[in-house]
Amino acid sequence: MKRTFGLAFLFAVAAHAQWIAYPTPDLPRTADGKPNLSAPTPKTADGKPDLSGVWVTRGGYTVNIAKDLKPGELVFQPWAETLYKHRLDNEGKEDPQAYCVLSGVPREDVVPYPFKILNSKGEIIILYEALHSYRQIFMDGRALPKDPNPQWMGYSIGHWEGDTLVVQSAGFVDNNWLDNSGHMGTESLRLTEKFHRTDYGHIDLQVTIDDPKAYKKPWTVNLQLLASDTELIEYVCDENEKDLKHLVGK
């Protein structure tokens, strides 16, 4: 596990070079001038919570997205258990992220890189710094397609349930990794992400993995996102790549 973790840190150092600091517009501040993260949740013109901004996931789930689960909550199918053990034993050698293929969803929710949410007509866009990628969440009432072209980021639709944005996704590739340790997602993955911005500075993000091909029952993890007064920087995985040769596995 140590090697997988080390790799993630290497990427982080490469990506977090200097960048133009530009103050976040409309950032609420306390009397002493500091950002007031507990200020009320902003709203859009149509009265919905406004999720827009730069967010970073509260750490600790990059290696193991399921680390908080109790025994029996995540139950692999037999083949998936074998594959997970192989990925652990092989120290993440086949991790697609190491080959500059996309991180995929929901792994983007747990990688240590910021992402930017923005509202547009009929959709919500998420720009991910990690591997310089993006995702569209269609909010225009369309249904999930029945047999889409499989994608690492899947195909996502969203709707509001009270103050919570509920995003449902399908159409994933069959060899997705959900975290560095190698929890898998397959083409049968149906993903539900519930974004609830509890105040200015925080989003509670509940992620439910329903993938009957890989797991005997759905399982859910609770993450938290923190507002971030910064900008995304360009992430170019392929440039001056020196890590792959050190991924030796067993």
Place this chain on the structure above:
Amino acid sequence: MRRILSIWLASSALATGQWVSYPTAGIPHSRDGKPDMAAAAPKTSAGKPDLSGIWEAEDQTYFRDLADGLKPEDVVLTPWAQAIQKQREERDHVDDPLGQCLPHGVPRVNTNGLFPFKIIQTPTLIVILYEQLGLFRQIFMDGRKLGNDPNPSWLGYSTGKWDGDILVVDSSGFNDKTWLDTFKGRPASEELHVQERFRRTSFGNMEVRATIDDPKAFTKPWTTTAQKMHLLLDTEILEFTCNENEKDIQHRVVR
């Protein structure tokens, strides 16, 4: 040159697989019921031109040669740039960053007519999502200035403003590794300043002119002729993963 072309074609076959077709909202129709691409360009609620939509360059003209339609005396390379261009040609274009899954740079990223891009427009930020390489650019519309010394990047740092019905995008902060075009291999330096002028001439059409101001690479600034873009309906951009099952790089050799 055929080799370069065949690589682009192979990439295109990979990327344009099946996709979910979903009808585009708000299409104006002519009397015969067909989409009216010549209808007036839409406006936002603030009265600005609305560039939102999925666009694609008419063809690969400017992707191959950004100076298409200009006279030779309009685009004069400095000795520094001439030497780089010569080396790129002598090495049979194998060093083109795009062939190694590295970003195009600006304005080349707009010009490849095989891959669409989607413009997302909000009052304070315009984002362009590019299908090829899955890139995106942010164009800040909130009045900020270009940074004096940003971290050099392939796609630069961009701010935009409205000049009548034209979106004017100024970009700087580039690295010095970019190729401005494919067949010509024109270089640019960290001094590059690009100004792109996007004008949606009708519902279905857009013209883009780009001015290249790079005193290290060119003896004077120059502006492209009008690059024609057209709107794509009832479609979406696809996921593009350059590194997945990559088989081309080993065949890129100097003859």
